[in-house]
Amino acid sequence: MPIRLSPSIESSPKLAPKSLWNDAWYRLKSNVLAMFGLAFFVFVTLLSYIAPPFYPYSPEEQNNELGATPPFAQAIELRYDQEQVEADETIKVKEFLEVYASAPDQELTKIQQGEHLDIDGLYFKLSDETHVLGTDTRGRDLFARILQGGQISLGVGFLATFVALVIGIAYGAIAGYVGGRTDAFMMRAVDILYALPFLIFVILLMVVFEGFKYDILLIFIAIGAVEWLTMARIVRGQVVHLRSQDFVLAAKSMGVGTFSILWRHIAPNILGPVIVYATLLIPAVMLLESTLSFLGLGIRPPNASWGTLIKEGAELMQVYPWLLIVPAAFFSLTLFSMNFLGDGLRDALDVKSSKD
Amino acid sequence: MLRFISIRLLQSIPVLFVIYTITFFMVKMAPGGPFSDERKVAQHIIDQQNAYYGYDAPTSVQFFKILYQHITLDLPPLTSFPGLTAADIISESLPVSIELGLLAIIFALIIGIPAGIIASAKQNSILDHGPMSVSMLGICLPTFVIGPLLSLVFALWLGWFNSSGWFSWSDRILPALTLGLYYAAYIARMTRGGMLEVLNADYIRTARAKGNSETTIVLKHALRGGIMPVVSFLGPALAGLISGSFVVETLYQIPGLGRHFIQAAVNRDHFLILSTVLLYATLIIIANLVVDVVQVLLNPKLKYD
Numbered sequence: 001m002p003i004r005l006s007p008s009i010e011s012s013p014k015l016a017p018k019s020l021w022n023d024a025w026y027r028l029k030s031n032v033l034a035m036f037g038l039a040f041f042v043f044v045t046l047l048s049y050i051a052p053p054f055y056p057y058s059p060e061e062q063n064n065e066l067g068a069t070p071p072f073a074q075a076i077e078l079r080y081d082q083e084q085v086e087a088d089e090t091i092k093v094k095e096f097l098e099v100y101a102s103a104p105d106q107e108l109t110k111i112q113q114g115e116h117l118d119i120d121g122l123y124f125k126l127s128d129e130t131h132v133l134g135t136d137t138r139g140r141d142l143f144a145r146i147l148q149g150g151q152i153s154l155g156v157g158f159l160a161t162f163v164a165l166v167i168g169i170a171y172g173a174i175a176g177y178v179g180g181r182t183d184a185f186m187m188r189a190v191d192i193l194y195a196l197p198f199l200i201f202v203i204l205l206m207v208v209f210e211g212f213k214y215d216i217l218l219i220f221i222a223i224g225a226v227e228w229l230t231m232a233r234i235v236r237g238q239v240v241h242l243r244s245q246d247f248v249l250a251a252k253s254m255g256v257g258t259f260s261i262l263w264r265h266i267a268p269n270i271l272g273p274v275i276v277y278a279t280l281l282i283p284a285v286m287l288l289e290s291t292l293s294f295l296g297l298g299i300r301p302p303n304a305s306w307g308t309l310i311k312e313g314a315e316l317m318q319v320y321p322w323l324l325i326v327p328a329a330f331f332s333l334t335l336f337s338m339n340f341l342g343d344g345l346r347d348a349l350d351v352k353s354s355k356d
Numbered sequence: 357m358l359r360f361i362s363i364r365l366l367q368s369i370p371v372l373f374v375i376y377t378i379t380f381f382m383v384k385m386a387p388g389g390p391f392s393d394e395r396k397v398a399q400h401i402i403d404q405q406n407a408y409y410g411y412d413a414p415t416s417v418q419f420f421k422i423l424y425q426h427i428t429l430d431l432p433p434l435t436s437f438p439g440l441t442a443a444d445i446i447s448e449s450l451p452v453s454i455e456l457g458l459l460a461i462i463f464a465l466i467i468g469i470p471a472g473i474i475a476s477a478k479q480n481s482i483l484d485h486g487p488m489s490v491s492m493l494g495i496c497l498p499t500f501v502i503g504p505l506l507s508l509v510f511a512l513w514l515g516w517f518n519s520s521g522w523f524s525w526s527d528r529i530l531p532a533l534t535l536g537l538y539y540a541a542y543i544a545r546m547t548r549g550g551m552l553e554v555l556n557a558d559y560i561r562t563a564r565a566k567g568n569s570e571t572t573i574v575l576k577h578a579l580r581g582g583i584m585p586v587v588s589f590l591g592p593a594l595a596g597l598i599s600g601s602f603v604v605e606t607l608y609q610i611p612g613l614g615r616h617f618i619q620a621a622v623n624r625d626h627f628l629i630l631s632t633v634l635l636y637a638t639l640i641i642i643a644n645l646v647v648d649v650v651q652v653l654l655n656p657k658l659k660y661d
Contacts, residue, residue, distance in 0.1 A: 192371055194592075199599035200617070200633055204379065207621045208386040287498050291599075294500040295606060295618055307500075314504035314607070318512050318519075328501045336496045 024272075027348040034344020037337035044334050048150030055141075057131070059148040060302070063090070063139035070322055071134040071142075075127040076111060090127050100124070133326050137316065142323070145304060146330055152305040153331070156220050157286040161278055163224025164285070168231025169274065173262060175232070176239025187236065190229050198226045202288065206297045219298055223288050231277055238270040272349040280342035283335045290331065306331040357652075361645065368641045372634065376426070379633045380419055383626045409435055422627070426634060436623040442631035445616055450635075452522060453612035456604065457597045459532035461590070464539035469586065471540075472547025476555060476582070477574050487544060494541025499600050503534040503607040520609040531608045535600050539593060543586050551582035584655060591647035595640050 028034055052059075069075070069092060076096045077087035097108065100119055107124075111117055117124040133142040175186040205222040242248060243266075251261050290307025292298030294314075299305040306327050313324030406412045410421060410432070425432055431441040471491070475484040507530055511519035517530050554560065555578050563577045601614040609615075613632065620628035 192374075198595075199602060200636060201378075201382075203602075203618070203621050204382045204629070204633075207624070208382050283496075290498065291500060291603060295602060297618075297621075310500060310504070314500070317504055317508050321508060324504050324508065328505065332497050332501055335498070336492075339492075339496055 020272075024345075024348040028344055031344040031347065033340045034348070037340035037344065040333060040337035041341060044150060044330070044337075045154055048147050048154055052144065052147050052151075055144055055147065057141035057144045059140060059144040059304070061140060063135070069131060069135045069139075070320075071132060071326070074112070075129050077125045077127045079123040079125070081123070087125075087127070090129060096124065134320075134322050136312070136323060137320070142326060145309060146306070146327055149304045149306045149309050149327065150330065150334075152216065152299060152303055153286050153289065153307070154334075156216065156223070156289045156305065157282040160220035160223040160227065160285045160289070161281045163220060164227040164231060164281060165274065165278055167224065168228035169235050169270075171228065172232040172235025172237075173239055173266070176236040177243060177258070177262060177266075179240070179243070183236070183240075187233075190232055194229055199288070199291065202226055202292060203295075203297055206292060216299065216303065219289060219292070220285075223285050227281060227285060227288070231274070231281070234273050234277055235270055238273060239266060242266050242269055276342060276346045276349060279338060279345055283338040283342075286331075286338075287335065306334075357649065361649070364645050364648075368638075371641065372637055375637045376423060376630065376634060377419075379630055380422070383624070383629050384415060386624060405435075409433070422630060426631065431631060432627050434625055434628050436620065436625040436628065442628050445628060446613060446631065446635060449611055449613040449616050452610060453601055453605070453614060455528070456531055456535060456601060456610065456612060457594075459528055460536035460597065460600075461539060461593070463532050463536035464543050465586075467536075467540040468543030469547050469583070471544040473551060473574060473579065473582075475544070475548045476551035477570070479552065484548075488548065491541035491544045494537045495545075497537075499534060499538065499603045500607065502537055503530075503604060506530055506534055507608070520607075522608070522610045527608075531604050531610060534607070535597065535604045538600070539596075543589070546585045546589055547582065550585040551578055554578045554581040557581070580654065584651065587651055587654060588647060591640075591644040594643040598636055598639075 028038075074093055075090050076093060078089040078091055078100075079087055093108065096111075100122065102119065107117060107119070111124055111126050131141050131143070133146065135141055136145065171186065171190075175183045202222050205225075206218070209218050209222075248261060248265055251265050256264075286306075289298055290305060290310065293305050293307030294311045296311070299308050301308075309327035310324065310331065313320075313327055317324040403412075410418060413421070422432065429443070431443050434440055434442060434445070437445060471487045475487055478484055507517075507519045510530060511517045517526050519530075521527050522531075551574075555574075560573060560578055563573050568577075598614065601612060602618055604610065605612040605614040606618065613635075616628065617632045617636075619625075620632060
């Protein structure tokens with residue numbers, strides 16, 4: 001019986017060679033949840049860093065008249081003089097109904113249809129100002145604040161992960177490559193550190209440097225300084241395994257220097273696990289930062305992260321539930337998407353999990 | 357086993373010493389002391405306070421004096437609670453935190469283990485995918501998001517519980533749920549993973565060949581091995597429970613040790629910070645030791661090393 005190739009192979013005369021990365025990308029593409037995670041994460045990141053200049057409201061601009069309006073709430077412009085271009089005041093619908101309207105329902109309907117209304121010499125008109133996600137108690141636009149918070153939360157996530165990566169990779173690579181007693185000692189230290197409740201030390205670090213001018217810088221250094229342990233273990237395990245491989249021995253026998261071996265021969269091979277754990281570390285770091293902010297120990301005003309927004313929302317949730325629900329939704333969805341992406345990458349790059 | 361336990365206990369002494377040293381110098385480096393006040397205080401009063409609390413001694417003397425006080429458990433008076441020692445604060449608030457932590461972990465085990473067992477026994481069915489998707493939610497949602505949402509829905513909208521306080525048994529439910537949900541989710545996933553591994557083992561096939569019922573096989577033969585990952589997880593889980601209790605106790609205004617620790621850090625009460633950190637570290641070391649012993653008891657193939 002003649003061997004029949006599958007039609008797809010027969011029809012394509014030349015198959016492009018596939019690298020490991022092509023292959024991984026192909027596998028990742030078929031993972032719906034991971035692709036959703038990637039798309040959402042890219043979307044949120046771009047939104048936070050690019051959208052603010054194009055968004056009409058600034059996160060600092062306060063408008064006490066329009067404090068704590070729910071999402072999509074309408075506002076009404078009030079003019080003392082009909083000809084005036086600028087509105088004298090912008091008021092809430094509730095205030096209009098309670099203070100100015102004589103026949104509330106009809107007048108409100110007219111205004112909502114776009115009519116200009118004249119009540120006792122005051123001119124009312126529907127405002128173009130719509131706050132998509134509502135405003136906080138000081139009348140600041142919630143969406144603008146979420147974008148600003150996203151910049152800080154994501155920024156801390158990226159930078160602290162970077163700090164953790166640098167420390168973890170250097171530590172793990174040295175321990176793994178040097179080996180012997182140094183390795184045993186260094187890894188025993190990691191074991192001991194693993195058993196400590198980190199939040200306590202991060203809290204202490206935050207207290208030690210309280211009032212320090214660059215508090216955000218401090219946060220990612222503090223978090224990065226405690227989150228490097230897993231990375232060190234992974235890198236060390238990989239290096240120990242790779243060190244005894246034939247291609248490294250071959251390089252050694254040809255007189256390649258230690259640094260060159262680490263950089264040219266070992267580094268490319270640990271890239272996969274490093275990428276996977278960096279992806280999973282970003283949400284873990286963001287979680288730690290917002291926990292600190294929630295406890296009042298992290299980002300301080302005037303800066304705001306998603307953690308501080310959730311904290312503010314939680315204090316007011318009884319009266320203004322959207323102030324809690326909206327930031328919490330943004331934060332949770334970002335964490336989800338990063339975790340799904342990390343899991344997907346782990347499968348795609350075929351990295352063995354150290355946990356399960 | 358006795359040898360193993362005593363070696364581990366001896367090893368923990370340098371660990372505790374290092375933790376004490378790090379914490380001591382961290383709090384000493386912190387700007388603003390326990391007596392910095394917004395109001396102006398006369399210099400002779402500050403001097404008196406410094407002398408009373410031993411702050412006038414050189415740092416090295418303070419270091420060994422406080423260390424000695426902790427070893428003999430003769431704790432110094434606190435600066436933020438004049439007249440009380442850390443022992444008074446801890447004996448009052450630690451039981452609350454322990455009760456919260458125990459309730460949370462019991463809740464997590466009661467939910468997590470059965471969910472994991474059912475998911476593994478009915479792999480790839482709706483009983484597997486359903487609970488496992490929910491558990492992903494539980495792992496991703498942080499405590500300080502779950503907590504306010506739970507109290508928004510169950511305390512404020514439905515009015516079933518109080519939104520804060522620690523008085524009646526119903527006040528325990530929401531905090532324990534908030535703290536335990538993450539662990540329930542994690543334990544469910546670990547149980548499922550561990551059980552699936554065991555259910556493919558040869559001795560399970562033998563048990564099936566003998567004609568045992570599926571329930572007997574799962575509960576009697578597989579569970580003992582499948583539960584191992586969960587047991588080893590319970591040690592590290594304690595560290596997480598402590599961190600989680602900071603958030604939950606702040607959230608529901610529970611008078612536990614976590615809240616006191618945060619307050620001590622904010623008030624710069626150096627003695628309370630040191631005593632609390634040492635207590636937490638000791639608890640974690642003991643928990644890890646207990647977990648290691650239990651693991652060997654459950655699986656005789658493991659040896660103490």
